[in-house]
Amino acid sequence: MIKLHKSKFRDSYIKKIAKESIELIKLESLTACKTWTDENNNFPEKMYFVFNRFLERKSETQNKIVFFDVGAAEGCYSCGIVKYFQKATIVSFEPELPRLEVFMQNLTNYMDRFDRKQDNFNIQIYEKLVTSGEAETTTMRHFISPITGGGAGSSSIIKFDRPNRICVDVEYESVKLDNFVDDYEKVDIIKIDVEGAELEVLKGARQFFNKFKPIVFLEIHSSPQNGSITLEQVKQIFDTYDMQYEFVCIETHPAPQLSYYLVKPKK
Numbered sequence: 017m018i019k020l021h022k023s024k025f026r027d028s029y030i031k032k033i034a035k036e037s038i039e040l041i042k043l044e045s046l047t048a049c050k051t052w053t054d055e056n057n058n059f060p061e062k063m064y065f066v067f068n069r070f071l072e073r074k075s076e077t078q079n080k081i082v083f084f085d086v087g088a089a090e091g092c093y094s095c096g097i098v099k100y101f102q103k104a105t106i107v108s109f110e111p112e113l114p115r116l117e118v119f120m121q122n123l124t125n126y127m128d129r130f131d132r133k134q135d136n137f138n139i140q141i142y143e144k145l146v147t148s149g150e151a152e153t154t155t156m157r158h159f160i161s162p163i164t165g166g167g168a169g170s171s172s173i174i175k176f177d178r179p180n181r182i183c184v185d186v187e188y189e190s191v192k193l194d195n196f197v198d199d200y201e202k203v204d205i206i207k208i209d210v211e212g213a214e215l216e217v218l219k220g221a222r223q224f225f226n227k228f229k230p231i232v233f234l235e236i237h238s239s240p241q242n243g244s245i246t247l248e249q250v251k252q253i254f255d256t257y258d259m260q261y262e263f264v265c266i267e268t269h270p271a272p273q274l275s276y277y278l279v280k281p282k283k
Contacts, residue, residue: 017134018123020116023143023189025153029113032184033158037165042114044168045090049122052092062267063276064092067207067233070278071100074204079103082202084193084230086146086217087209089169091119093233094139098126103136107196109146111156111188112171116143142191145173146210148219149192158184174212176241192220203228209235212242218253225257232261232279239273247275254279 023029030038051058059065074081080103085094088110097104110116120141127134145154159170159181167181177183193206203224208217214236236245247263254261259281266276 017137018120018139018141020120021140021142021144023111025187025189026113026143029186032186033160034165037160037167038114040164040166041112041168042118044166045115045118048168049090049092049118053095053122053125059092061276063233063235063278064096066266066278067093068096068100070205070231071096075100078204081105081204082200083107084196084203084206085109086193086207087211088119088141089115089209091122093207094119095122095126098123098132098137099130102132105138105140105200107140107142107200109142109144109191111143111145112158113143115168116141144189144191145213146220147173147190147192147213147216149190149194150220151190153187154190155185155187158186160184172211172213172242173216174241174243178241193217193224194220194222197223197227200228203230205231205233207233212237212245214245215243215249215253218250222257225254225259229259229281231281232277234277234279235274236277237272237274242272242274247277 081101082105083097085108088094088108094106094108097106110119147154154173156171156173157175158167159178160167162182208214210217236247236250238245261279262282264278266278268275
């Protein structure tokens, strides 16, 4: 079962982003997906391959998994769950309409590709932003090319200007991870890739982490344009949780400045 929880601000997005741009962004997203859907190992994130190896090993001893995908984009991590598990609960968050549509298409394709029964999957997709929960709505800035009208994956809640891009601010519904504590018995893994909103997500997840103690695959954006997030800031929030965590660096990029971490509860 795949259930989409639509944003009440969808019409606002459509009004602010031209129809032609939405279609082009969707096409750009589909093109980007070929780096992982074709299994040709051209995907640029090392964390993606570490994640898949982790799932492969886990599937050898566990027949069902619960996964939260915060910043799902086109769904490469959620689709990995479908690839390796016969049964799963997937809770995904992706606010951008073109990428959301590609994400749902990829999920359906993976279901067919790996002969998965939809009855064995509980997939909840939220067209919303995950934040600290201090506000019910959050504005995200999109960066549209004035030449092509495209801009797939070019958005952030951090308000900065980009050369040669048109800035378009769109309002989205906000949710925090603590809102989902009572809905699930356990969460095995969470992936967080939110373009500079990492601290916001973690601030709204204290109950979530204290109850579930999940494995975390985390992207930290340390570039100034994405909020200059540091590992120390992230650790300070984890230190407020009841469980101690250790951070294993998977990969660091100098440009743009970002790092990928596997964050594991200490035994």
